[in-house]
Amino acid sequence: xxxxxxxxxxxxxxxxxxxxxxxxxxxxxxxxxxxxxxxxxxxxxxxxxxxxxxxxxxxxxxxxxxxxxxxxxxxxxxxxxxxxxxxxxxxxxxxxxxxxxxxxxxxxxxxxxxxxxxxxxxxxxxxxxxxxxxxxxxxxxxxxxxxxxxxxxxxxxxxxxxxxx
Amino acid sequence: xxxxxxxxxxxxxxxxxxxxxxxxxxxxxxxxxxxxxxxxxxxxxxxxxxxxxxxxxxxxxxxxxxxxxxxxxxxxxxxxxxxxxxxxxxxxxxxxxxxxxxxxxxxxxxxxxxxxxxxxxxxxxxxxxxxxxxxxxxxxxxxxxxxxxxxxxxxxxxxxxxxxxxxxxxxxxxxxxxxxxxxxxxxxxxxxxxxxxxxxxxxxxxxxxxxxxxxxxxxxxxxxxxxxxxxxxxxxxxxxxxxxxxxxxxxxxxxxxxxxxxxxxxxxxxxxxxxxxx
Ligand SMILES: Cc1cc2nc3c(=O)[nH]c(=O)nc-3n(C[C@H](O)[C@H](O)[C@H](O)COP(=O)(O)OP(=O)(O)OC[C@H]3O[C@@H](n4cnc5c(N)ncnc54)[C@H](O)[C@@H]3O)c2cc1C
Ligand code: FES
Ligand code: FES
Numbered sequence: 366x367x368x369x370x371x372x373x374x375x376x377x378x379x380x381x382x383x384x385x386x387x388x389x390x391x392x393x394x395x396x397x398x399x400x401x402x403x404x405x406x407x408x409x410x411x412x413x414x415x416x417x418x419x420x421x422x423x424x425x426x427x428x429x430x431x432x433x434x435x436x437x438x439x440x441x442x443x444x445x446x447x448x449x450x451x452x453x454x455x456x457x458x459x460x461x462x463x464x465x466x467x468x469x470x471x472x473x474x475x476x477x478x479x480x481x482x483x484x485x486x487x488x489x490x491x492x493x494x495x496x497x498x499x500x501x502x503x504x505x506x507x508x509x510x511x512x513x514x515x516x517x518x519x520x521x522x523x524x525x526x527x528x529x530x
Numbered sequence: 531x532x533x534x535x536x537x538x539x540x541x542x543x544x545x546x547x548x549x550x551x552x553x554x555x556x557x558x559x560x561x562x563x564x565x566x567x568x569x570x571x572x573x574x575x576x577x578x579x580x581x582x583x584x585x586x587x588x589x590x591x592x593x594x595x596x597x598x599x600x601x602x603x604x605x606x607x608x609x610x611x612x613x614x615x616x617x618x619x620x621x622x623x624x625x626x627x628x629x630x631x632x633x634x635x636x637x638x639x640x641x642x643x644x645x646x647x648x649x650x651x652x653x654x655x656x657x658x659x660x661x662x663x664x665x666x667x668x669x670x671x672x673x674x675x676x677x678x679x680x681x682x683x684x685x686x687x688x689x690x691x692x693x694x695x696x697x698x699x700x701x702x703x704x705x706x707x708x709x710x711x712x713x714x715x716x717x718x719x720x721x722x723x724x725x726x727x728x729x730x731x732x733x734x735x736x737x738x739x740x741x742x743x744x745x746x747x748x749x750x751x752x753x754x755x756x757x758x759x760x761x762x763x764x765x766x767x768x769x770x771x772x773x774x775x776x777x778x779x780x781x782x783x784x785x786x787x788x789x790x791x792x793x794x795x796x797x798x799x800x801x802x803x804x805x806x807x808x
Contacts, residue, residue: 373535375538391535392535392536392537392538392581393532393533393534393535393536394532395532395533395568398532414531414532414572415531415568415569415572415573416565416568416569416636419635422635428609428638429634429635429638430635430638430639431565431635431636431639433568433572434564434565434568434569434639435564435568435639436538436561436564436568436581436583438538438540438583439564439583439585482635485634500720501634503633503719503720503721504632504633504634504635504636504721
């Protein structure tokens with residue numbers, strides 16, 4: 366498959382949050398911009414656009430990835446899940462609750478990436494230690510909370526000690 | 531920032547990818563995991579006219595037991611290597627090193643071939659392949675050749691790979707399971723590139739010489755003659771401080787800069803040699 370300059374757009378077909386989507390995109394558009402600008406899924410945040418902040422974290426075929434480091438055309442045929450999908454399905458309902466209860470967000474910019482990363486951790490390690498939570502979120506920047514509250518929230522969600530707000 | 535415009539190619543086979551690469555020599559970049567190329571393109575440090583995405587070439591993926599060696603396809607991702615029972619059993623040093631590479635989300639995409647082709651001097655994988663006596667398999671439209679890792683890293687982020695070649699695999703001599711090794715790095719935070727690192731891999735039937743590699747300091751990882759001289763016998767107790775300083779001086783303009791890194795390297799070396807003791 367080749368897209369030449371005289372044919373600047375290319376068709377991508379993918380599944381996003383369970384729905385089949387078909388769009389025509391420019392090869393240089395990354396997946397995060399595609400989700401936000403083409404599909405209106407603005408829960409996926411764009412911070413650094415070079416892989417270091419984690420705000421753009423989404424699931425592609427079940428694995429967490431940086432959506433700013435993947436081209437939208439590369440997701441052709443893939444199954445993508447964003448924070449909106451995890452929220453609507455109820456998978457992160459408890460995490461959302463504990464984030465609120467433990468003050469694990471202030472401005473909220475990092476929160477979607479944190480939630481997707483935490484959900485991915487809890488899928489493979491349902492009862493993590495604090496160390497494991499720290500390791501999992503070590504690639505996600507938060508400029509507000511100082512991280513402790515986020516670790517508290519993930520631990521509370523995992524170990525069932527969440528408090529009602 | 532956003533990448534500049536480019537034409538996108540997604541070949542399904544290696545011959546197609548090689549044909550595209552030789553047709554557009556100089557104007558095309560291979561896209562593997564994208565965990566380094568995408569940031570470089572976003573920062574406009576790379577502005578390829580054409581991007582050849584090799585992610586759909588299944589022949590480049592996977593780990594094969596080839597008798598005396600393990601052959602790891604270029605497109606094998608870090609996390610596939612970390613999850614591989616073959617690697618855990620036969621090549622624990624590689625798994626230990628990759629455990630230090632970046633973070634889970636990056637390791638889901640980043641590939642061993644991409645890391646070797648990029649040849650970042652602070653990266654764990656190139657240095658570890660050098661310490662394991664690995665050989666790089668490179669292919670072009672006309673031939674396949676093997677390059678010893680000793681000859682592969684030839685300058686700062688520069689390799690012996692030619693413009694029309696694709697790195698297809700790396701071949702690593704199997705190590706006896708009981709053989710000790712040491713991997714140790716100094717990084718500011720978990721998952722960061724190393725500021726300095728040392729790898730020790732004692733000789734065995736498939737690798738006739740003891741190897742000691744220093745990385746994160748010079749323009750490439752290098753085999754340290756000073757450290758290799760300290761294997762066996764009295765070990766590191768006969769501290770090769772002066773010889774090590776001479777090696778560091780090759781990469782630093784003045785004595786002062788080398789003097790700053792020397793204590794870090796000495797400390798890491800001491801700890802690394804301690805790990806080799808039964
Ligand atoms: C936040 C962050 C932290 C990181 N931390 C670390 C770290 O601590 N340690 C570390 O080692 N790395 C780190 N990396 C880099 C990561 O390891 C990259 O995945 C790796 O350097 C490149 O592999 P890739 O498959 O992503 O290659 P790409 O980014 O796709 O390509 C890299 C280069 O190699 C070329 N190339 C790729 N594959 C081939 C091939 N088969 N044949 C010929 N040329 C090829 C490309 O054209 C490009 O020039 C980090 C990256 C990020 C974003
Ligand atoms: S926006 Fe993707 S990691 Fe920062
Ligand atoms: S809540 Fe503001 S960046 Fe995390």
